[in-house]
Structures are given as structure tokens and as C-alpha cells.
Amino acid sequence: MKKLVLLSALLLPSTAAAQSGTVTVWSWDVAAKALQSTVPSFNKKYPNIKVNVVDLGNQNVYDRGLAGCAAGGVDLPDVYSIENNEAEVFWARFPDCFVDLNTLGADKLVRNFPAFKWTELTAGGKRFAMPWDSGPVVMFYRRDLYQQAGINPATIRTWNDFIAAGRKMNTKFGGKVRMATIANGQDDEWFRMLANQNGCFYFNNAGTQVTVNRPGCVTALDTIKRLYAANVVATGDWGGQITNFKAGRTASAMFGAWYEGTIRTNAPDQSGKWGVYLMPASRAGGPRAANLGGSALAIPKSSKNQAAAYAFLQHALATNGGQVTMLKSQGVPSLLTASRDIYVQKAQPYWGNQKIWQTILGTLGDVPQARGTQFFQDARQVMIVVQADYIKGKYKTAKEALDDAAKKISSATGLPVSP
Template structure:
């Protein structure tokens, strides 16, 4: 659900290889949105997501007599192994599965008949969902194959004590140039760097790309990382590094430790970072605030996405109509989505849920700031981007390019051109003009 889950399991590599599989899967499963549902379904998920589905499963059963919802916490490490094998074999999967947003396009493209089109049930509510999630989890024909669940809306978390000590007003930061200038002042005054990131993953670079409405590929499937936007994003990271404003940390634990130790003044991260701070650094309560992500230019997008997931109904589901009804019940209901935020910390992709009073409540950890309100306002503004089955391989190549430019001082334009050439050779895709 979040940045902790970045490793592609070995058994899933076949999914990303570029050859279509799953010929044995059932096809042409047409949902009946008016069906009288009954019977039993099995749902696969993990961690707090499984907890939320189990809780709402009990409510669904109470509202729908003669139904049973069995939620199985399959564990994150096993989930994608089981899903890949089941889709390829055409058997062995439950009625509902959880799929993260960045993985959804790979499954949708490689197994075009493996997941049920949920549009007959959820299509009328398309305008009520985070548009990025809806787009990323639909196929090329616009069929919704994975229903949006939680969003990874990104904001700028900042240490109020560092900003105050340096005399920097966070409200004055509107662009990345503003933030760099603030970072120089903060470092000169407090000795702290501006941001702590794991350069080796390339994740910060991809977040900056999406903020500009760019993915690693465009709608035609061509490689985009030689674009002016990509060069600007990598140059930004390199500039911050050259000015001594970046602390390079290793992995998830490194990021959390850096935050606890107070190494840096700010963190550009998704809304779920709130839970990480509260859980891992309770001693920093009252020392954090949140504002919008700086824009690349005045009037530009001030958010991006990192993380989030959805629910899908495999075509081999034994009770697809009941499965789809449960997905609709959980995800296309403002009260249910809001309850998952309150109880399990899952930030809704369903926009009507963001009007719940909970999102306006002051949060003690953030000095009484109603931080969820900011993320609620920005979720509908997340730029949509295109994913392909080659995103995983391209991400590895791009990560090496980011390291070369940010840590080793390589020219961003040349480095990205080299990376694009490598991706083209590896995937057979064209480089966008």
C-alpha cells in the first residue's frame, strides 16, 4: 500500500516479460448490476487493508442476508506470487483480490481476460473517483479492471521548528525554486539538509515526473524520459544535491530513521507518511506541519502520487456478481470509505468521502493543523500518467540514471538519453519525439 512495498516477487517476473499469458482464464464475464446477490465470496488482501475489508464484510453480510464474505490475509510477500500464478493458470484465485495501482496496468495488459470489467457496476460513479486511479486501473478500451481504493496523494511535510528557527514562512514556498532558496537558508541557519531521500530507487524522480503529467511512457507507449520535463526533474534533484540540500539514505528504514533523527527539514511524501510519523516518531508530535508540494512553475500542479491500491474481481471468480456488489459496497460509498480512513488509515480515492467531517478535524501531532483537509483538496488534482508492462524494467534503468546524475554529477540530458536508449533496446519501444 505504500513505499515499503517496492520489490517485484520472482514469480511475478513472467508477468512483466512482455508476452501475453493467461490463455486458460475464463472470458466474457458480464456483470449484472441488478442481480439479487447471495452465496459466498473469498477476498484476498493483507495488513490493515485486510482488517478494513473484514470489518466491512461483517457489515455487508448484515445488510445482505444469505451472503458470506471470507477475508483472507494472504500476506504481501505471497499476494503477487499467488496472483500471477493464478492468472496464468486460469484457476486458483478467489472472488476479489487487492492490487496496488503501480502493478495494476501490468496485470491488465498481460491478462486482458483475467479480470472482470467493473464498469457495469461502477461506471456511473467514474466522476466521483480520483481520476488518476481510474485511468491507471482501466484498460486501453476504458474498461475498469481494478476499482480505485486508497490514494497516495503527496504533500510537503516540514519541521516547523527548523523553519521557524530559519525565519522561513512555509506559505511563501510556491515553487521548487522557492523551496531550494528556503533550503539554503535553513541549512545556513540550522545545519540541517532540506530533504532525505533514497536516490537509488529513482522514486523521487518519478514522483516529480508525474507532478508534471509525465510517466516513463506516453499514451502511445513510447519512452518519455528524454522530455524537457524529465530533464527538469532530474536537474532539480541534481541541483539540490550539489547545494548540499539532499541527504541520501538507504531504503525504508533509512528514511524513517532519518526522520526520527531530524536530519532534514522537509519530506515530500504521500498522505500515508502521517501514520508512519505518528507510529515511528511520536516524540516529534507538534514539530511537523504540512503544505502543498511546490510547483515547477506558478499555477502548476502541486501534488503527485505515491502508492495506493484497488480491488479486482478475477474472471475465474465463483460468484462474480456478489464480488462486484461487495466491491461497490466498500469503495463507492462515502461513509464506508471514510470509515476506512478513521479506523485503518486508508486515504480514500472516492472523492465524496473526502467531505466527511473527519478530514477537517485538527490533528494534535501537527500542532492542530487539519492536515487531511489539504490532502483531500489535492487528491482530485493528481496528474494522470500512462503505465505499461515495461514499467518495472524501465524503472530499474531510470534508477541507475538518477544515481549517475544526482550522486556522481553526470549531465542529466545525456544520462536520460542513455537510459532511454537502454529502455528502447530492452523493450523494443520507440523513444518519443
């Protein structure tokens, strides 16, 4: 009997902590709204846990997170939102700032998420964050413009097919409607999507070598050059891309699935005119999946209510209910089983009654892993310049351009170029 009493006493604190207290969550913009949308159903399970979602703005969350970790965990929330491509900055600089979620049970959830989502959230055998939303890449397209140009999206299986379709678009509209807009000189997002599709990235998955000049990346950069050479794409920054699709100057937009909300909210008058198809492959029968963007939730070690914080993570991220509730608020699920939810299988009116989420989430298991490392931004800045210079003709070949990029990234990060 004494042993049972002692055991109960040992278990009571963690049980009580998981069912009471206040959990403060830092996030931003629509992400904060998505998290807030899960609170009512969470409180049905845990009525005595108050969840306070604070929208600090993206950059402010990142800056205050770095400052808090540098100060030993001072002024950090119970749940911290973090973008995947920035996550490894924290693990590298402040390995003791966040809880290893394996100690709270995350190791039992590993197979519930695609492997690529864990790559940047794990370091030294520890899982410092749980996958939240993802950015499976697809091609969003204007049904009416494609139809007028005589283009059937079902026949666009490769980038060669996409270029051929672009020539039809140019013929129909006299060059006034291009197939898509690329942020050349502003970002390298198209390069990252195509490289990821081809199983290549700035660094290897171990984060020990620069691999940006490997064949898959060379193919990616060469494809972008061919799109420009064929005159089927326009150039524009984030705002320019939105302006183009709103004005009907571009017939497609390739992004992570979170861009669905960007199109729908910026062009409500185009409801029913849009559809979705898989990104073209680099070769016949090749992969048609990649990821762009996505984030995760972590628990700072300084949290006084870790058990309750983890209960919120489990509900929001590891249940179909939590993930689909956020999907309705512009948060794209990472949880694999969410793809089988009834809502995911519904036709979406804005998208011409297409079951777009079945198409989009169906690619999650096919996305190759990619590692940004703590040097993601350094590599990205190099590639933005190198890509733009290659398009201008500064380099003779994509391989020459990426060999130069590899040297510059190596110089900036101290990592060797892969032999």
C-alpha cells in the same frame, strides 16, 4: 403474468447472489486491516454475505495472483488487491483473468474518481479494477524545526523556495538537519513525483512510446540535481528515511499521503510537531500535485460469487462511509466526494490540529495522469541507475541522462522513444 414470472426468475439469481454467500478478499498488511474495517458496515447492508479478508503479504498476493491467472483462474479469491503500478502486468499477460467491471456497473462510477486513477486500470475499453486508495503527494514537515530555522512553510511555493529554505536550515543547525531524504541509488520515487507533477512519465498515456526524456521529466531530474548541489537533502533508503525523521536529522518528508501513517506510527513521541503543505511547484504558479502509489480491487472471473464481490467493492470503495472508515485505518481515499466528509474536515491532533486531509485530498482532481504500463519495473530499474549516475556527475545535463535512459528503456521494452 407469465412474462412477469419469467422476468422475476431471470433476475432472482443475481439478486440472491448479491445478498448471500462468502466473499474472500486477498490483501496485505495495513491494507488488509483497512478493508476489514469496512466489513461491519457492509454487513449491515448485506447480513448474509460473509467477508473473509486474508492477509497474505504484498509480494505473496502478487505472486499467487500471477500463478493463479497463468493456471486459468485456479485458487484465486473473489476480490483481488492489486497495486496500480503492477496492474497492467495482469491486463497484458492475462486479459481474460479478471471481470470487466463495466458489465457490473462500474462505467456509471467513472466520474466519482479522479481520471488518473483509472488510467492503469483500463485496457481495451474494459475496466478491470476499481480505484481503492491513492497517494496524493504532499510535504510533511516538522513545525518546530522550521520555526527554529525561521522558515514559514506558506512561503515555499516553488522548488527554488524550498532550496532557499534548506539553506536557512543548514545555517541554523550547522548542516546537521537537512530538508528531506532522497532514496538516491535505491529508488527513483522523487523523480516520479516531480515528473508526474510536470505532466511527464516513463511512457505516454497510450502506453505506446517512451517519453522519459521529455521536458517535464528533464525539469524533474534537474531539480533533484539542484537539491543535491545546494546540499539541502540527505540520502537514505526506506529505513534510512524513517531513521532520519525519527532522529530529527531531516525536517521534511515528501511522499504520497499514505506516508502519514508511517510518520505517525514510527514517531508517536513527535505528536503535535508535524504539519503538511503542498509540494513545491517547478515554476511560479505551476502545478503542486502528483501521485505516488495507490491500489485497486479486481474480481477474478473464476469467482463463484461475482455479484456479492462487486457489492463489497461498491461499499468499500464507492461510498463515503467505506472510504472514510479506511482513511481512519491508513487508507487514503480515491473517491472524490470523500473529501467533503465531516471527518476529513476535522483537525488532526498529531498534526498540530491541522486539517491535513482537506489539504491532501483537495489535490486529487489536480493530479496529472501517468501510465506505468506492464513495463513499469523495467523502466524504474533503469531510472534508479541513471538518476544516481547523473547525481554523481556521469552525465553533463539532465537531458543527456534522460536520452540515455530512454534508449535503455526502449531496448528493454521494445517500445519506441517518442520523437
